[in-house]
Amino acid sequence: MRHAHTVEQVRAAEAALMARLPEGTLMQRAATGLAVAISNFLGGTYGARVVLLIGSGDNGGDALYAGAYLARRGAQVTAVLLSDKPHAAGLAALETAGGQAIPVTASSASNGTTAAQSAVAGADVVVDGIVGIGGRPGLRPEALAVVQVAERYGVPIVAVDTPSGVDVDTGETPEPHVNAALTVTFGTHKICHLVDPAATACGPVHLVDIGLDLPPAQVQALQAADIKALYPVPHGESDKYSRGVLGLMVGSAQYPGAAVIATAGALAGPVGMVRYVGPDAVASAVREAHPEVVGDGRVQAWTIGSGLGDELDVPRIRELLDAEEPVVLDADGLKALDDSGDHVDVLITPHAGELSRLLGVDRATVEAERLKYARLAAETFDVTVLLKGSTTVIAGPDGEVRVNTNATPWLATAGAGDVLAGLCGALLAGGLTALDAASVGAYLHAAAANLASGGGPITAIAVAQALPEATRRLLS
Ligand SMILES: NC(=O)C1=CN([C@@H]2O[C@H](COP(=O)(O)OP(=O)(O)OC[C@H]3O[C@@H](n4cnc5c(N)ncnc54)[C@H](OP(=O)(O)O)[C@@H]3O)[C@@H](O)[C@H]2O)[C@@H](O)CC1
């Protein structure tokens, strides 16, 4: 499991550890891990042209000490000083190791560009030590100008701890920020490493252990081993009823395909049986594609909503939401959700547009502040929220947040959400809590999409068809 802590939690853990260690120990651990990661990124250090962007805080200190390490191993290291008070000991270490430092404003001897801009344009890698967890969102003009030179010349940027400019505790990117090819972080992940849009700006994230002793994390990203441990695998005594029966109230004359696709997702989950409840013509289409599906009867969980169109029966859905059996509420079904009552066994699976309608805010705002609005909806409607997107945010009604990061952009295709709703329903019927069903569902859905895609286009049915193989690979 990956854990993401808040800046406040990290600062407290750092203070506790620093009180027990000689001064500077943590920065040395961070800087050494950073230097090794940069060296691996470059595939060697000898002769490499490394430019460090140095702000006023300890983030710049990490970069300067890492620069000293690289300079001792033959790299040509130039520090661009963005502040007139860079980390003094780090700067001295760099200069002792043979690196050079130039103020960002220094003019170049040749053309109209500054010396810093020329150095960045000719670098093999730029190291972003502008700000870390002490920074405010955004880049100051002089920092923005050099970052833009790196972008223009295609020079990769390795971010120290966090890509400067992102909002570390929310994953929001309201202002200009660094887009990193690699982020090297220390002690633990921060929320910006897991939650989009900032997570995308991080690129791959490499974690360097510096020995922090941390409290429980506010945001977690489950990994394959965690998902495997949660999956309800049948045992010798299982029968189709004990494995769970899922009821599907999805599809309509208008959207019969949604019923067929959601059923495919459900049948590829851990349930023993699937019941379809809906118009006769749609039920026939479902049984033609999936002859194992049966009609109305007792169920352990429901998936309601995908493609309901005109079939939306709000009073009936509200009855089911208030009943004991857990429910996945998707797409059109979300129109039946109200903020009264206890819905802790309800999992809603909106995309940003649907969540924006539920909360009465515009879609772009939800996209930009995904964590905030997933949490708000969970609290407002007393449900678990699975907010679909490049990183899926899952928020429980008690404040717990998980993030799923293994999706492929190819998954943005019609019907993919119906597969997910069916699968999550099957996981609920299999006995998982809403939070776990959402976590396992999002993970396997993305894993199946990756398998089916192999880097190319996919259909929703292809994703459903790849689910058993994705599950086998997970469990083997
Ligand atoms: N905690 C740990 O466990 C460990 C932490 N370590 C490292 O320390 C880092 C945190 O260091 P930190 O506290 O010195 O803050 P940091 O982010 O370098 O700079 C803050 C200063 O920047 C400024 N500033 C603010 N916003 C700005 C902006 N948008 N653009 C430009 N400048 C801006 C502002 O100062 P101002 O210029 O306003 O005077 C502010 O005071 C952490 O990320 C990690 O790398 C590791 O060494 C070891 C373990």
Ligand SMILES: [K+]
């Ligand atoms: K940084």
